[in-house]
Amino acid sequence: MEPSRPLRADAVRNRTKILDAAREQITRLGPDVPMDTIAEAAGVAVGTLYRHFPTKTDLVTAVIGEHSELLTEAIEAAAERVAGGAGAMSAISALVRDIVEAAAADRAVKAAAQNVGAEYLTPDQESRSRVAMTRLIEAAQRDGRLRDDVTADDFYLLILTAPTDVEPAVRARWLQLFLAGFTTGKD
Amino acid sequence: MEPSRPLRADAVRNRTKILDAAREQITRLGPDVPMDTIAEAAGVAVGTLYRHFPTKTDLVTAVIGEHSELLTEAIEAAAERVAGGAGAMSAISALVRDIVEAAAADRAVKAAAQNVGAEYLTPDQESRSRVAMTRLIEAAQRDGRLRDDVTADDFYLLILTAPTDVEPAVRARWLQLFLAGFTTGKD
């Protein structure tokens, strides 16, 4: 599914500028920032925004898409590390903590995802992250550290519901409690 | 903060109709429903909305107020039942399940509250529910069913983060996982 024809260099540059600006503005001001504001921040005219993203929803979805990609890559990286011998359960804990913290920092992105009703992951990202996550889970279960009934979906649920608008300490407590429900308590 | 004076009968009726409509519309159409829409649903003119609730924030706050009152009363009722001899841990589980289901129905109300910066619990409700919750927790801990380090705040966190936009089965799974982190696993 590559673009029908390669975008011209300056068009690529514009697309990047727009996404950068959108990410920044949405994170700072929430998903209700006017398109004009994003356009100005990007240093282009609104018309250009609409050339790249036919509707605001498309733009917001694209911003979320970036986030999803990062998330997917983080999961894949954790799976790599475990394949390289690292402890599975602690890799999972660290991964989840990182993701939750990132979502908190980028809280507007989450709000945007809800507001727009966009799917959190693209099909491609969905399958890549599911593969990696499953590898992590199975490793931790082989180690006897993770409850046997826990699935990748359970972790997605955890990520989806992590509180973003609370103090870090509260978020840490939340994570501790939730993860306690995943582990066997062994070790 | 005097009780003003008792509202006229028809005004009370309207106030109720407005709150009912607001809850319904916000739940159905999300936190951004126009005041006009709520007015129409309530069968009154916008002016009447504004007579009862000078700003949209006030209206949303009132809707939240009802909801959080119900929540507070549910916690108190559960505490009563336990005082009457019911099993503490199962009372807590049932309570939390009920609350989470109710919160899911009112998902948009929560969003509206956040959009509008309304506080969820009034100071009075806060203290009433804290007292009742603490009684429940202590009873369950005496029974050895609840981890000793769990506090009322932990339950608020659970309630606050319950996923709303998912199917009931998913929500049930989420609750099971989260509660697993609270319990000792005994029995």
Add this chain to the structure above:
Amino acid sequence: MEPSRPLRADAVRNRTKILDAAREQITRLGPDVPMDTIAEAAGVAVGTLYRHFPTKTDLVTAVIGEHSELLTEAIEAAAERVAGGAGAMSAISALVRDIVEAAAADRAVKAAAQNVGAEYLTPDQESRSRVAMTRLIEAAQRDGRLRDDVTADDFYLLILTAPTDVEPAVRARWLQLFLAGFTTGKD
């Protein structure tokens, strides 16, 4: 043109309270004060305002009417004084200065008069003040102090155009210049 039947005592009291409040509010906040605000200041309900004054215009007109009455009485008093032997031209100067200062203090009343398009004087007031003004003018002309072509209308014009929103010193200068056009310069 007396009221068809004497108003009940409390109705009279209310009418007075309303006019007092209206004068005060209009003077302070301009003719755009909401009727509700006037009602509250008067300590009555809006409905009562509307019973006494069918439209807002009527109320504003009534407030102006009071002013006109005072104005008429001031002219009559000056004429009395001159009849009693006082200097006519200086009586006129003092009269005009007083009226202009009063209008400045009550600047909103003037604004109201313009906004509402109400006649400044009622027919009765018109004729009473015209008689008195004419007497003053003729006396000053007999003294050779006032230009022979000056009429009562000229003075009304002066009163109507006096600047209200400027500092007292500026207003005094304005009056001096304008009156210089009226006098013969003699004495």
Add this chain to the structure above:
Amino acid sequence: MEPSRPLRADAVRNRTKILDAAREQITRLGPDVPMDTIAEAAGVAVGTLYRHFPTKTDLVTAVIGEHSELLTEAIEAAAERVAGGAGAMSAISALVRDIVEAAAADRAVKAAAQNVGAEYLTPDQESRSRVAMTRLIEAAQRDGRLRDDVTADDFYLLILTAPTDVEPAVRARWLQLFLAGFTTGKD
């Protein structure tokens, strides 16, 4: 305060249409004309009004600005004519008569300006008109036709207080009386 960049041709056209319509509508319907009405009269959508003038105050200020520019230019032109040998006092009379007539046509604009707190003359216009007016005054005083104590501020006062809501004949009389206070009576 850079000149931004030259507006596009059609934007300039619209700006003009909007200012024309605003002047016309405010003059005709008073200072409270809705923005929608002005937009319709201008043949544009409201949004276009707001693109050119972010608030109603800005629009009224711009209308005033045009008017006060014309006024300033009229004074400068009169000063030119006098420098070219024309009679100073009659130039002043004619100037004042013209200005007052123009102000009468724009009565509502003045009201709108006050409603909205807009300044009448910009600092630049203020100084330009003061220079020209002073030249006129000094010439008339050299001719012995104007009282020596009369200043530019006195003329502003005259212009400021000219009656607008009266018939032309009445206004002419008013002007005659007022100017009589300015002149020496010589010639």
Add this chain to the structure above:
DNA sequence: AATGAATGAGTTTTCATTCAT
């Protein structure tokens, strides 16, 4: 008569989206 709740047209302003230049 008084009360004050209800009405609803109207006001300013915003912003996603379109389209002429």
Add this chain to the structure above:
DNA sequence: CATGAATGAAAACTCATTCAT
């Protein structure tokens, strides 16, 4: 392709006036 001006449908809120209690 980019620009940025124009569009126009909302949205929140106000207030003169009416009318049930």
